[in-house]
Amino acid sequence: MFNKGLLDTLQALGDERGGTSVSGIHSAPVMAQGSLPTAEDVRRAAARLASAPAPAQCVLTPLLSSPALDEACEGARVWVKAECLQRGGSFKYRGALHALLRLREAGRDGRGVVAFSSGNHAAALARAGADLGVNVKVVMPDDAPAAKVEAARRAGAHLVFYSRSRGESREELGAEIARVEGRELVKPFDDPEVIAGQGTCGLEIARQLKESFPGGTVPGRVVAVVPASGGGLVAGVSLALREAFGEEGVDVWCAEPRGLDDHARSLAVPGREARLANPDGAEGAKTTLCDALMAPQPGEITWQVNRATLAGGLAVSDDEALDAVGAALAHLKLVLEPGGAAALAAAMGPESRKRMLGSSHAPVAALVVVASGGNIDPAVLALALDRLQRGRSS
Ligand SMILES: Cc1ncc(COP(=O)(O)O)c(C=O)c1O
Numbered sequence: 001m002f003n004k005g006l007l008d009t010l011q012a013l014g015d016e017r018g019g020t021s022v023s024g025i026h027s028a029p030v031m032a033q034g035s036l037p038t039a040e041d042v043r044r045a046a047a048r049l050a051s052a053p054a055p056a057q058c059v060l061t062p063l064l065s066s067p068a069l070d071e072a073c074e075g076a077r078v079w080v081k082a083e084c085l086q087r088g089g090s091f092k093y094r095g096a097l098h099a100l101l102r103l104r105e106a107g108r109d110g111r112g113v114v115a116f117s118s119g120n121h122a123a124a125l126a127r128a129g130a131d132l133g134v135n136v137k138v139v140m141p142d143d144a145p146a147a148k149v150e151a152a153r154r155a156g157a158h159l160v161f162y163s164r165s166r167g168e169s170r171e172e173l174g175a176e177i178a179r180v181e182g183r184e185l186v187k188p189f190d191d192p193e194v195i196a197g198q199g200t201c202g203l204e205i206a207r208q209l210k211e212s213f214p215g216g217t218v219p220g221r222v223v224a225v226v227p228a229s230g231g232g233l234v235a236g237v238s239l240a241l242r243e244a245f246g247e248e249g250v251d252v253w254c255a256e257p258r259g260l261d262d263h264a265r266s267l268a269v270p271g272r273e274a275r276l277a278n279p280d281g282a283e284g285a286k287t288t289l290c291d292a293l294m295a296p297q298p299g300e301i302t303w304q305v306n307r308a309t310l311a312g313g314l315a316v317s318d319d320e321a322l323d324a325v326g327a328a329l330a331h332l333k334l335v336l337e338p339g340g341a342a343a344l345a346a347a348m349g350p351e352s353r354k355r356m357l358g359s360s361h362a363p364v365a366a367l368v369v370v371a372s373g374g375n376i377d378p379a380v381l382a383l384a385l386d387r388l389q390r391g392r393s394s
Contacts (some may be wrong), residue, residue: 039243042199056131063208084374092124098197116170119148121188126157189232190299199236206244220365228254231302251311257288264313292339316345326388340373
């Protein structure tokens with residue numbers, strides 16, 4: 001069974017580029033850990049995901065717009081890629097499924113896999129493992145949102161918890177489990193196969209955006225903003241968008257929680273030489289409602305892509321993220337988690353929006369926001385609703 005959306009996306013791209021063969025995927029060389037993913041790898045990933053056996057199918061998530069949201073962004077033409085509607089509730093299913101399909105092709109999935117994750121990667125890998133019949137163990141923080149823990153548990157994954165506040169290393173724990181149990185480690189972002197899988201979100205955006213304009217041509221520059229933690233999603237999306245619109249046709253920005261904006265600060269270093277860590281060091285030393293965006297510093301592989309492709313980074317506060325959760329609900333009828341709403345918060349913030357739109361030399365035709373996930377606990381959703389309610393009554 002084929003995912004029609006991804007298949008159409010590939011077909012459209014193949015038509016533009018003189019043909020990309022979906023059936024050619026099995027002859028693709030396995031990417032070495034540490035090699036840099038390319039736009040070509042993202043297209044191969046889309047073909048592989050499209051041909052995954054049911055029920056392991058990515059959802060073609062909609063690219064939404066709303067006059068009320070445009071108004072909230074002072075007339076910018078905003079498009080929201082609703083990855084909160086992806087299988088498992090976040091874009092993470094794309095990369096997790098792609099990594100598992102690659103391991104299966106290489107005959108390396110038999111003893112199961114292990115992952116460390118603040119939540120969504122764990123939940124997505126658990127879901128993809130259940131869909132493909134692969135045994136999954138996940139290492140999650142003991143303060144992970146209940147919604148994400150439950151999603152992983154429901155999908156049948158074995159759960160192991162670690163403490164962020166005591167500075168326990170999830171990387172060491174994951175590597176130890178992989179060694180002792182013979183499982184393959186599926187990293188949350190610093191893996192070329194995972195990045196290529198996440199990039200399929202960007203392929204869809206390019207196709208959906210083009211289809212939204214007469215003649216299939218976007219009449220101006222595209223600016224895109226993507227939430228970042230380790231930088232896998234924004235790396236994959238930027239590879240896809242820069243190929244689809246040309247390097248001059250698109251600016252890609254990342255959005256992070258204020259104080260945990262390691263990408264923004266690293267991107268601001270002249271020459272982008274440094275891969276800076278968060279000021280407080282270890283993951284979790286600073287807290288944020290954007291629990292999905294707490295990686296201590298950009299990944300090594302993701303940074304090699306992002307330092308070369310991103311226009312810059314933007315920081316959003318928890319209150320701004322909550323207001324974006326409220327706006328998504330009010331204007332788009334979407335449920336987002338705060339981390340999943342970080343890019344929308346950057347688009348709604350006058351300063352950050354000005355930076356994005358102002359830095360573009362040509363007129364901007366579309367401001368694309370990736371709404372990356374919707375696995376929110378009810379108590380946090382209540383906070384967002386309360387702010388929405390108070391905003392309306394004031
Ligand atoms: C909802 C959501 N958005 C964005 C991200 C950032 O992804 P990446 O680590 O690839 O930057 C994550 C990571 O867990 C996430 O769960």
